[in-house]
Amino acid sequence: MQVNKRLVDVLNKARELTSPDLQEREKVKRIVNEVVQALRVVITSHKLDAIVEVEGSIAKDTWLPGNKDIDIFILFNKKTSIEELRYWGLNIGYEVAKKLNCDYEERYAEHPYLRIIYKGYEVDLVPSYEVKSSDEIITAVDRTRLHTRYVLSKTNEELRSEIRLLKKFMRTIGTYGAEIKVGGFSGYLCELLIIYYGSFTRVLEAASNWRPWRVIIDLERHYNEEDYDKLRKAFKSPLIIIDPVDKTRNAAAAVTLQKFNEFVVASRTFLNKPSIEFFVEETIAPLSYDELKRELEIRGTSTLALKFELERSPPDVLWGQLNRTLKNLLNLFKQYKFEVINWGAWSNDRDVAILLFELSDIKLPNVELHYGPPVGSPKEVNFLEKYLDGGAIAGPFILGNRWYVIRRRRYTHAVDLILKRGHLAGLAKRFLKSFKEGKVKVYINENILEAIESEDYLKYLRKWLFKKYHWLSL
DSSP states (O other), X not given: OHHHHHHHHHHHHXXXXXXXXXXXXXXXXXXXXXXXXXXXXXXXXXXXXXXXEEEHHXXXXXXXXXXXXXXXXXXXXXXXXXXXXXXXXXXXXXXXXXXHTOEEEEEESSSEEEEXXXXXXXXXXXXXXXXXXXXXXXXXXXXXXXXXXXXXXXXXXXXXXXXXXXXXXXXXXXXXXXXXXXXXXXXXXXXXXXXXXXXXXXXXXXXXXXXXXXXXXXXXXXXOGGGHHHHHHHHOOSEEEEETTEEEEETTTTOOHHHHHHHHHHHHHHHHSOOGGGGSOOOOOOOOHHHHHHHHHHHTOEEEEEEEEOOOOOHHHHHHHHHHHHHHHHHHHHHTTOOEEEEEEEEOSSSEEEEEEEESOSBOOSEEEEXXXXXXXXXXXXXXXXIIIIIOSEEEEEETTEEEEEEEOSOOBHHHHHHHXXXXXXXXXXXXXXXXXXXXXXXXXXXXXXXXXXXXXHHHXXXXXXXXXXXXXX
């Protein structure tokens, strides 16, 4: 009973933290109305066949206090060509930005859209088609309207409060966000989980027992259980949640195995020991020079940072290429016997990316033990010919059933390896271009702090270096 009372007390406090107050609601409502009105005036002036609708968490009333993101869609008649939609979608946005006298930036989903910065809020003006079912979908963003309507039809005030709890919990533990940078749970996915399980605590109770590649949730029962093996093969995802409005889509496709497991463990941890701190985001101090130096001395390791100056690109494009580049550079280090014990990446989400590596040794011995083919194998002759001609410092010799040599190591310093072989490691397009143009800088040990003047970067370095989930010790 004591544990239950503690859980109830924590959730009551959390509901207060996660519910926007009347003043904030009125402010958001006023901003939305002003932007919507400006859009309608511009659309009318051009006699376009389009309507304006608010979508996302604002429309569904599942948004959190302090949320500065607003989604407003410009819905075109389905007879509108994709070229016209793209043209007018952007130009309507430009005119609205000018009309409201606010800054803007061009963004990309399946097609370009405009984000305006209006009175401190980021308002996405997204062109889309006006569809009523998944059969009518022309572009990926067309589903958003269907998502909004589905959630509104399945929730009441009580469930919306539960959704906010789950979103805040996800945000605090670092699993919220479907963008490639995060690889976590989208807002829509949080809403579906609450609709399916019925409450925040039931979601966590269920998640505590989840196992990757085993969980399939089909709210609208589009499939029978005998179809589940086919679904697992088709989606190849640690979590499968069939989109209620489109049975061909896994709403949990963005969730990586790491974020899946982090949510599972955090759910167990919270239920075992409920704490309001699970709803209060961690305060992170920037990493200092002295802290980093002391930690590296204790560990006896070396750090390496590669700073890429890139062509500006949308965050999802940038992070997709960044993750590929990071993976391939890790393979390069492994190929040349450098042991990387910690790695990560930071970006300003625009035109700078920093890849980080912590190595057991940044410099290796001049020689290495290299194993060859088994004795008597077809490759034995070539191996012996290669190393009998002077390619070895010692050998060839036999250990057990295999040929070996001691040979000179081609690259003994990690920086030399990166600078001389990095362009052959499979860098993604923008990163390879930056490399070839000499727009890559290398920083070693404490100097990684100097890669960029950014408090966000220094906070990331602290998380990257120590890696402890703050909620594990609550």
